[in-house]
Amino acid sequence: MSLFWRIYLLNAAVLTVAAGLLMLGPVTVSTPVLFTEALIVTAGLAAMLAANAVLLRIGLAPLQRLTRAMTTIDLLQPGPRPAVSGHAAIADLIRTFNTMLDRLEAERATSSARALSAQEGERRRIAQELHDEVGQTLTAVLLDLKRVADQAPEPVRSQVHQVQESTRDSLDEIRRIARRLRPGVLDELGLISALKALTTEISGHTGLSVRQHFDANLPDLGHEAELVCYRVAQEALTNTARHAHAVHVELTLRRTPAGVQLCVRDDGRGLRRSTEGAGIRGMRERALLVRAQLSLGASPTGGTEVRLHLPDPDGSL
Known part of the structure; x- marks a missing residue:
């Protein structure tokens, strides 16, 4: 039974019971309405509204649990799925929501795997270029600086040594960055x-x-x-x-x-x-x-x- 018909039949049942009590009971409505009659009709209306609210609350409780799950769900922190409960359309809705979550988590895992795989590949490429291109260039610069320092006079030699130290520190930093980008120790x-x-x-x-x-x-x-x-x-x-x-x-x-x-x-x-x-x-x-x-x-x-x-x-x- 669909949600529409469940709500419709619940309201119809309450109204039918109220009409039966009004027709079969001793209560009548005069013209003009007496005070006691107005009190009885008001009390009956309040009882109908209360019964309708209780029945709807019970019938729609699974939807409230589904709403809470929908507002708190996080695909990065998978948790238990909402329990499939209720009747007909409500149970189908919860079951469809759980299926949708499974599909979204699978699609997110696939896309994340592709993105992270591409990221690791790019890290390997950058690390390789830092090691092969920049590292070798700085190594050649260090060798050239050493030859210049060996031939330079004393005042210039100390300055060249300072440049050598700065270049060597830069080379060490580049190697450190390359190791962080591509942990070769992990593979080896x-x-x-x-x-x-x-x-x-x-x-x-x-x-x-x-x-x-x-x-x-x-x-x-x-x-x-x-x-x-x-x-x-x-x-x-x-x-x-x-x-x-x-x-x-x-x-x-x-x-x-x-x-x-x-x-x-x-x-x-x-x-x-x-x-x-x-x-x-x-x-x-x-x-x-x-x-x-x-x-x-x-x-x-x-x-x-x-x-x-x-x-x-x-x-x-």
Whole structure:
């Protein structure tokens, strides 16, 4: 039965009962209307309205739950689907909404996978060009400066040495940027070695005290999941260094019954009701690609805690 007919029949039932009581009951209406008759009719009307409101509230309750779900749904944070309840059209509407959510999440995951794959490809290309083109050019400049310094008189030689140091610092910075764009250690030595190199680099350039702990015998998550884990750790550590005003940060990678959990915890100022920026949304999108769950909250030390739950390779969370 459609929603229209359900509402129509509910109202018809209430009006029919009221008409039957009026015809079969002892109550009559005179002309002019007496005060007692007006009170009886008013009481009957109030009873009809109350009964109609209760019946409609019960009948439309599933629609109210669906409305709340529609206003709070977030494709980046999948949650339980609204329960299919109610009759006919209402149940069909909830079922259609759940199907639409499944399709939207699948389409978003596909488009995000393409976008992130293109982003990683562009990062590899830029890193390669920085290493091959700019890096080699600066290396040649350093060699030329060395030859000039060997032949230059003493006052000029000290100035050339200063230029050499500046050029060498620029070359080191370009290499660091290239490593951040394309984590070659991840491809060559694996996730743990890449995370160790990342924490060493963050600690050396920001002064953060980074503690790390990695469980032994971690499962092989696959290249995509390891890349997601590395990028989430990279973004979390970068956010800590830039915004948290933290002194200590802890990075752990441990095995759980459901898979592997990455945790980045700092002692900074915390989230403070700040809105999620592009970096956090990027972490959520990456997590969805490998069916992982990302959570952000307050850490026991008062700062921020980022947790990434990665499923085991042959199961699911």
